[in-house]
Amino acid sequence: xxxxxxFFLAFILSTIVKAxxxxxxxxxxxxxxxxxxxxxxADFSSTCITTLFAANFLEGNYISNSLKKQVSNNLQKFDRFxxxxxxxxxxxxxxxxxxxxxxxxxxxxxxxxxxxxxxSPDVFNxxxxxxxxxxxxxxxxxxxxxxxxxxxxxxxxxxxxxxNGKAELGIGLSFLxxxxxxxxxxxxxxxxxxxxxxxxxxxxxAESYRSDTSGNAAYINGYGASIDIYFRAPYKLGNRMxxxxxxxxxxxxxxxxxxxxxxxxxxxxxxxxxxxxxxSDLQNVSFNGASKDSLQNKYLSFQRKSFFYTIPSTLSINxxxxxxxxHLELGYNSIFNxxxxxxxxxxxxxxxxxxxxxxxxxxxxxxxxxxxxxxxSKQSHNSTFRIxxxxxxxxxxxxxxxxxxxxxxxxxxxxx
Amino acid sequence: MQxxxxxxxxxxxxxxxxxxxxxxxxCRKNSGPSWDTQILxxxxxxxxxxxxxxxxxxxxxxxDSSVTLVLHDxxxxxxxxxxxxxxxxxxxxxxxxxxxxxAVSPGQSILPTGIxxxxxxxxxxxxxxxxxxxxxxxxxxxxxxxxxxxxFSYVVPSAKLNGQPLTIKLTVPAAVQNGNSRIKGVDSVxxxxxxxNVDFTGPMHNAYNTIITRLTGILDPNAQNYTxxxxxxxxxxxxxxxxxxxxxxxxxxxxxxxxxxxxxVFSLFNKITGGNLNLKNVNVNFTLENGFGVxxxxxxxxxxxxxxxxxxxxxxLTASIVHNAININRAQETAIxxxxxxxxxxxxxxxxxxxxxxxxxxNLPTAIDYKLxxxxxxxxxxxxxxxxxxxxxxxxxxxxxxxxxxxxxxNLTLEDTMPVSFATSSQAKQIKSGTFTLYASNLxxxxxxxxxYLLDNNMHVTDSILSPAQTxxxxxxxxxxxxxxxxxxxxTIPLDSYHANLLFTTKNIIVKAIFNTGCSTCIPVKYSxxxxxxxxxxxxxxxxDYQVKG
Numbered sequence: 006x007x008x009x010x011x012f013f014l015a016f017i018l019s020t021i022v023k024a025x026x027x028x029x030x031x032x033x034x035x036x037x038x039x040x041x042x043x044x045x046x047a048d049f050s051s052t053c054i055t056t057l058f059a060a061n062f063l064e065g066n067y068i069s070n071s072l073k074k075q076v077s078n079n080l081q082k083f084d085r086f087x088x089x090x091x092x093x094x095x096x097x098x099x100x101x102x103x104x105x106x107x108x109x110x111x112x113x114x115x116x117x118x119x120x121x122x123x124x125s126p127d128v129f130n131x132x133x134x135x136x137x138x139x140x141x142x143x144x145x146x147x148x149x150x151x152x153x154x155x156x157x158x159x160x161x162x163x164x165x166x167x168x169n170g171k172a173e174l175g176i177g178l179s180f181l182x183x184x185x186x187x188x189x190x191x192x193x194x195x196x197x198x199x200x201x202x203x204x205x206x207x208x209x210x211a212e213s214y215r216s217d218t219s220g221n222a223a224y225i226n227g228y229g230a231s232i233d234i235y236f237r238a239p240y241k242l243g244n245r246m247x248x249x250x251x252x253x254x255x256x257x258x259x260x261x262x263x264x265x266x267x268x269x270x271x272x273x274x275x276x277x278x279x280x281x282x283x284x285s286d287l288q289n290v291s292f293n294g295a296s297k298d299s300l301q302n303k304y305l306s307f308q309r310k311s312f313f314y315t316i317p318s319t320l321s322i323n324x325x326x327x328x329x330x331x332h333l334e335l336g337y338n339s340i341f342n343x344x345x346x347x348x349x350x351x352x353x354x355x356x357x358x359x360x361x362x363x364x365x366x367x368x369x370x371x372x373x374x375x376x377x378x379x380x381x382s383k384q385s386h387n388s389t390f391r392i393x394x395x396x397x398x399x400x401x402x403x404x405x406x407x408x409x410x411x412x413x414x415x416x417x418x419x420x421x
Numbered sequence: 422m423q424x425x426x427x428x429x430x431x432x433x434x435x436x437x438x439x440x441x442x443x444x445x446x447x448c449r450k451n452s453g454p455s456w457d458t459q460i461l462x463x464x465x466x467x468x469x470x471x472x473x474x475x476x477x478x479x480x481x482x483x484x485d486s487s488v489t490l491v492l493h494d495x496x497x498x499x500x501x502x503x504x505x506x507x508x509x510x511x512x513x514x515x516x517x518x519x520x521x522x523x524a525v526s527p528g529q530s531i532l533p534t535g536i537x538x539x540x541x542x543x544x545x546x547x548x549x550x551x552x553x554x555x556x557x558x559x560x561x562x563x564x565x566x567x568x569x570x571x572x573f574s575y576v577v578p579s580a581k582l583n584g585q586p587l588t589i590k591l592t593v594p595a596a597v598q599n600g601n602s603r604i605k606g607v608d609s610v611x612x613x614x615x616x617x618n619v620d621f622t623g624p625m626h627n628a629y630n631t632i633i634t635r636l637t638g639i640l641d642p643n644a645q646n647y648t649x650x651x652x653x654x655x656x657x658x659x660x661x662x663x664x665x666x667x668x669x670x671x672x673x674x675x676x677x678x679x680x681x682x683x684x685x686v687f688s689l690f691n692k693i694t695g696g697n698l699n700l701k702n703v704n705v706n707f708t709l710e711n712g713f714g715v716x717x718x719x720x721x722x723x724x725x726x727x728x729x730x731x732x733x734x735x736x737x738l739t740a741s742i743v744h745n746a747i748n749i750n751r752a753q754e755t756a757i758x759x760x761x762x763x764x765x766x767x768x769x770x771x772x773x774x775x776x777x778x779x780x781x782x783x784n785l786p787t788a789i790d791y792k793l794x795x796x797x798x799x800x801x802x803x804x805x806x807x808x809x810x811x812x813x814x815x816x817x818x819x820x821x822x823x824x825x826x827x828x829x830x831x832n833l834t835l836e837d838t839m840p841v842s843f844a845t846s847s848q849a850k851q852i853k854s855g856t857f858t859l860y861a862s863n864l865x866x867x868x869x870x871x872x873x874y875l876l877d878n879n880m881h882v883t884d885s886i887l888s889p890a891q892t893x894x895x896x897x898x899x900x901x902x903x904x905x906x907x908x909x910x911x912x913t914i915p916l917d918s919y920h921a922n923l924l925f926t927t928k929n930i931i932v933k934a935i936f937n938t939g940c941s942t943c944i945p946v947k948y949s950x951x952x953x954x955x956x957x958x959x960x961x962x963x964x965x966d967y968q969v970k971g
Contacts, residue, residue: 065454066454
């Protein structure tokens with residue numbers, strides 16, 4: 006049974022890198038009936054935005070030209086970034102038998118918040134360098150997609166750990182409380198700046214959803230539901246045992262209240278200066294007139310309405326082959342509706358003495374290009390502690406790569 | 422103990438570690454990140470015609486599309502309140518010293534009855550026969566030592582509103598015996614006199630300043646029988662105050678007023694601070710308008726063009742209207758309530774052939790210094806008490822000035838001080854150095870040198886923006902003297918961070934423009950005509966560092 010527990014432990018890193026089923030929900034410990042866990046995950050990754058840039062941005066520092074240059078050097082045809090903050094608690098009751106089936110029953114309370122985007126190099130350049138570099142040129146603002154979402158999740162579910170032999174089948178149902186949402190989808194967008202700056206022309210076809218802005222971040226602005234499905238089956242490859250698992254997480258929606266905001270417009274704006282009738286009208290000319298609120302009211306006329314919004318859902322497929330003290334996992338994850346392009350990875354696990362275990366993952370895709378992650382786990386008696394450092398390139402070379410992630414989890418088993 | 426709570430101990434460590442990480446994230450600065458951007462954008466655009474350049478003055482387009490400035494400038498006016506002033510007046514009646522007791526019944530008179538009082542109303546030197554009151558009040562007050570309630574009525578038959586005489590009724594409480602003395606019963610009432618017609622000709626309609634009043638007093642019908650004796654007395658006052666006439670008729674009396682030396686601000690050139698202006702021609706009408714039914718006579722001692730700018734001089738007007746008495750005819754009544762008066766108007770045209778008015782105007786006066794003598798009814802009561810005056814009408818003197826914009830300007834300097842608020846202080850800090858470019862397309866046949874001065878809170882100049890001042894080139898006239906193709910100029914205004922911050926935080930600026938119409942030394946003077954088709958198109962482009970604050 007200990008070997009089986011280690012086998013499950015090997016899934017931990019992949020579950021952290023992308024939202025998958027926590028193995029504590031599905032494992033079958035030999036000694037205790039109950040498991041409780043607490044976890045937290047903060048993660049940032051990008052194809053172009055370096056860790057150093059992101060850290061300075063988050064800290065509210067001045068963004069120097071050298072920091073901007075770091076990002077410019079990484080710009081591709083399409084760029085992405087993602088930042089997440091997730092944490093929660095869960096509890097599992099293991100191995101209750103109903104008929105011939107053995108079940109784990111679980112519940113979880115989670116907070117999830119995401120911000121992710123796909124953007125063109127011109128969007129970054131315009132925002133960080135201004136439009137002067139585009140004098141006489143067109144800046145292409147598409148594709149541009151931004152999603153900011155935060156919600157909380159109350160989940161109950163069960164896992165049959167002996168489904169059709171040694172396979173496992175799990176399902177979780179969640180009630181969701183929506184907090185904040187901002188999505189912008191710029192389908193077409195171009196900004197032309199006259200060579201001498203005599204006019205600026207913007208054409209834009211954009212759609213945006215936004216939650217009620219009158220409350221603070223803790224306000225509940227909507228409700229929803231989601232479902233998680235999990236299936237894992239053993240296989241034998243030569244004389245090696247392995248498992249293959251498929252899961253879908255967060256397949257659901259949020260319904261935002263009727264104070265939410267919606268914008269959709271395909272139009273073009275031509276600006277050639279503020280008109281005044283005489284020199285004395287200078288006293289009425291002010292940069293205050295170009296404030297964020299006034300421009301938003303003038304050009305971005307939101308309408309209030311309720312709407313459904315599909316939350317980001319994750320499809321995960323992976324296989325894990327047991328090589329004794331080593332395991333090899335190959336997998337693929339994709340997050341839908343979140344500017345993700347899919348992530349493939351290979352992961353090796355090594356089990357050490359005294360309950361230590363470590364894993365190293367190498368992957369490609371997601372919101373970055375090359376990714377490496379490392380996990381350490383210590384199991385002692387009834388407790389397990391895990392720490393994962395994600396996006397090692399971004400942590401080790403923060404001026405060149407974009408990414409930093411930390412996952413912490415503590416699990417405690419108790420009962421008979 | 423530690424072994425007894427292994428879960429708590431480890432959970433605490435994990436929690437603390439996680440909180441430290443989250444804390445690092447959450448302990449970021451309150452202010453968001455900031456970075457510098459280079460913004461290239463149009464800021465201000467305008468198309469200025471002559472109407473936009475010359476503000477505060479009306480313009481007229483002539484048949485040849487040239488433009489003439491038209492200005493109405495008041496000099497002096499004599500209003501009704503100066504001609505006819507009705508002072509506050511109190512009319513008093515005292516009744517007492519009753520020689521022997523008189524028994525009176527309720528409702529019976531306690532005052533002598535049957536005789537209207539004829540009262541002379543003092544109105545200065547005027548002999549008023551009729552008036553309509555625009556506003557004013559009468560306060561009627563009675564003090565009585567009669568130990569019974571009494572009723573009084575005060576009627577002015579010569580003051581009527583809608584045909585009804587002015588009537589005031591008052592019930593006065595009984596006096597109270599207090600030992601050997603009495604506490605008087607007192608009451609008063611105030612009535613407005615608006616729109617009352619007052620006949621001042623007395624009972625025989627052949628007098629002036631005379632009104633008729635009728636006073637009655639009775640023992641209140643609800644009082645008990647009462648015997649008047651020597652201790653009983655009544656003091657009755659009627660005070661007319663704050664009287665403003667709407668109309669007056671009579672003979673207002675000969676009055677001679679010396680006006681001035683006084684200064685009247687002349688606004689046409691008030692934004693010009695220097696330089697020379699040569700006008701090809703100027704037409705000025707000096708107008709005397711008499712809205713009173715009173716003869717008058719005006720004597721102009723002086724009309725001086727005062728240039729109070731540094732180095733400016735004063736030029737007296739030389740014309741036939743100066744130092745010659747001008748008789749002013751009286752106005753006529755129309756009997757039309759909405760327009761009751763046809764004023765008598767006399768105009769005196771001043772031009773280059775009968776006066777020095779062109780030089781007088783070329784002096785760019787900031788004010789007109791004048792001294793006048795105005796006499797009303799100089800021939801006495803020749804109208805037989807039919808002088809009249811209406812509120813809102815009077816004797817006025819003013820100039821109607823027409824300045825055809827056919828001129829030569831030599832360093833003609835216009836300055837305008839104006840409040841500005843380009844940005845809040847926080848926004849101003851976000852705008853760093855940059856270059857502002859002014860694109861000008863000018864059809865006017867004059868160049869304009871520009872400078873902008875920044876003022877501190879004490880309105881002192883602290884700095885300038887253009888260094889040195891730059892010039893918008895003049896449009897070049899064709900063979901017909903008309904500019905048909907604009908001349909384009911590009912003015913570059915570099916601003917370092919210090920001046921940018923100063924510009925965007927300043928609250929007041931002076932815009933200074935120096936105009937030249939070309940040849941300043943030509944003899945004879947080369948004049949340029951301004952047409953209504955002329956325009957100055959301006960667009961200001963900013964190319965500046967802007968610090969974005971997240």
